[in-house]
Amino acid sequence: MDLLEFVDHFFNAFGATIVVPIMIFIIALLLRLPFKRALLSGIYAGVGLTGFSWIIGMFTPVVTKMIHQMVNNSEIKLSVVDIGWQAGALASFGSSVGLSFFVFGLIAEFILFAVGVTKVFMPSNLWNNFGFMIWGTLAYYVTDNYWLSIGLSFFILLYTLLLAEVQADCWSSYYKINNATVCAAQNIVQTIPAIILDPLWNILKLNRIKSTPQHLQQRLGLLGEPTSLGALLGLLIGILANLPRLASYTAWGQILRFAIQLSAVMTIFPLVTDVFAQAFKPLAESIDQQRLKRENDEKGSADPVDDRKRWFLAVDDGVGYGEPATIIAGVILIPIMVAIAFILPGNRSLPVVDLIALPFMIESIVAITNGNILKVIANGIVWFSIGLYCSSWLGHIYTGAITHYGAAIPAGIVLVTSFNLMARPLNALVFAAFISRNPIWIALCIVIYLVLLFALRRYRPQVWRYLRKRAALNGGTKN
Numbered sequence: 001m002d003l004l005e006f007v008d009h010f011f012n013a014f015g016a017t018i019v020v021p022i023m024i025f026i027i028a029l030l031l032r033l034p035f036k037r038a039l040l041s042g043i044y045a046g047v048g049l050t051g052f053s054w055i056i057g058m059f060t061p062v063v064t065k066m067i068h069q070m071v072n073n074s075e076i077k078l079s080v081v082d083i084g085w086q087a088g089a090l091a092s093f094g095s096s097v098g099l100s101f102f103v104f105g106l107i108a109e110f111i112l113f114a115v116g117v118t119k120v121f122m123p124s125n126l127w128n129n130f131g132f133m134i135w136g137t138l139a140y141y142v143t144d145n146y147w148l149s150i151g152l153s154f155f156i157l158l159y160t161l162l163l164a165e166v167q168a169d170c171w172s173s174y175y176k177i178n179n180a181t182v183c184a185a186q187n188i189v190q191t192i193p194a195i196i197l198d199p200l201w202n203i204l205k206l207n208r209i210k211s212t213p214q215h216l217q218q219r220l221g222l223l224g225e226p227t228s229l230g231a232l233l234g235l236l237i238g239i240l241a242n243l244p245r246l247a248s249y250t251a252w253g254q255i256l257r258f259a260i261q262l263s264a265v266m267t268i269f270p271l272v273t274d275v276f277a278q279a280f281k282p283l284a285e286s287i288d289q290q291r292l293k294r295e296n297d298e299k300g301s302a303d304p305v306d307d308r309k310r311w312f313l314a315v316d317d318g319v320g321y322g323e324p325a326t327i328i329a330g331v332i333l334i335p336i337m338v339a340i341a342f343i344l345p346g347n348r349s350l351p352v353v354d355l356i357a358l359p360f361m362i363e364s365i366v367a368i369t370n371g372n373i374l375k376v377i378a379n380g381i382v383w384f385s386i387g388l389y390c391s392s393w394l395g396h397i398y399t400g401a402i403t404h405y406g407a408a409i410p411a412g413i414v415l416v417t418s419f420n421l422m423a424r425p426l427n428a429l430v431f432a433a434f435i436s437r438n439p440i441w442i443a444l445c446i447v448i449y450l451v452l453l454f455a456l457r458r459y460r461p462q463v464w465r466y467l468r469k470r471a472a473l474n475g476g477t478k479n
Helices: 002-014 016-030 035-074 086-094 096-114 122-143 146-166 168-174 188-196 198-203 213-224 226-241 249-277 281-298 324-343 353-361 363-368 373-393 395-404 425-435 439-472
Strands: 080-082 180-182 312-315 415-417
Touching: 016 035, 016 122, 016 281, 035 226, 035 249, 035 281, 035 324, 035 353, 080 353, 080 373, 086 096, 086 122, 086 395, 096 122, 096 146, 122 146, 122 312, 122 395, 122 425, 146 168, 146 180, 146 188, 146 312, 146 425, 146 439, 168 180, 168 363, 168 439, 188 198, 188 363, 188 373, 188 425, 198 373, 213 324, 226 249, 226 324, 249 324, 281 312, 324 353, 324 363, 324 373, 353 363, 353 373, 363 373, 363 439, 373 395, 373 425, 395 415, 425 439
Parallel strands: 080 415, 180 312
Antiparallel strands: none
């Protein structure tokens, strides 16, 4: 426990903006980058994370206020309120299971990569380990079984790495960072609806509707630019939040301010994203150079899809947040998910603070659908609606766990949730299997994972080619 307490104090003292850059710097040196480039990669990572923190920190209270006003206008009360992922992260670092995973999970990530269980190098994105830690923390609160709980965190890590590898080629190609992928437990499971529902959307002809940012710009001209779209979406959300008082000039003051604020976010965020991406591009390029050298030596195929030794660097979701299709679709989903929360039968969960995280949450869908905004929204509606039921079911457990492990709940709120962490159908299903303590259900989870892992190891090139073919049906390649 002394070691775990030291890790807790160390991370609290330095935080992600210091720890992650140090990790990137070390990895860059291991990849034999020159010292100067390695140092710059680490600094860019810290600058990017700081920029994200500033922008989201300033914008979250603004958009949260608008959402609260929309909620109050409806006069519908939902008992499980989203207060953001930060409380869950804090509780994760406050539990023995969470801290144990942060230490030993990092070691496991190195080993899994070294022995070839995964081709995704997860330690480069260690901050997002709290996405695994929170589920073990919840399980420990419910079962008081340390080994079962930490086993759950490790199992979620395993299938997260598997899903990250499945979508890695698409993500790398779409977001233009070679040999990189996202691998956050709270955001990677959107790979599932993106793949499973795609044939349905094609039957409905959504792939034939040109709804990528490039086509929007061609059709709408100035109105298709992210800056202009941000202003229009801000205007729409502002009006929805002020419907009862549109005759008031103060309401229009708020509406117009929000339109400019959202426009600013959609303009500035891509700039910060570009800076953040500079932390990972040299590393990804080094991996690619090593791959090409190996292929030349072995006289192998030039197509990276066929390279079974190809591996990927796990990068923070912030790298893709500011990409036009990602941020546009994410912002459009904000009022949609609020409306769905009200009309969904049996739902008790109200997404609020974590709605600003929607662009993070849809990156895998964006990559797999090649930036088809209509498909991204359709997938988001289906998957996150199911997620609302998961969040409702987990309300009592999540509230009890985060208060037990040190997070504060705002006054006047009985039950809380995190839309980003808890509205996860696959994670919730696995969690239910583990806390049941039924060996049959747990064994079934493990067997399904092993079958999928075997299939990926044997048929990875075919899987990637299939996903490339499906992505190509969505109106051309992203420029």
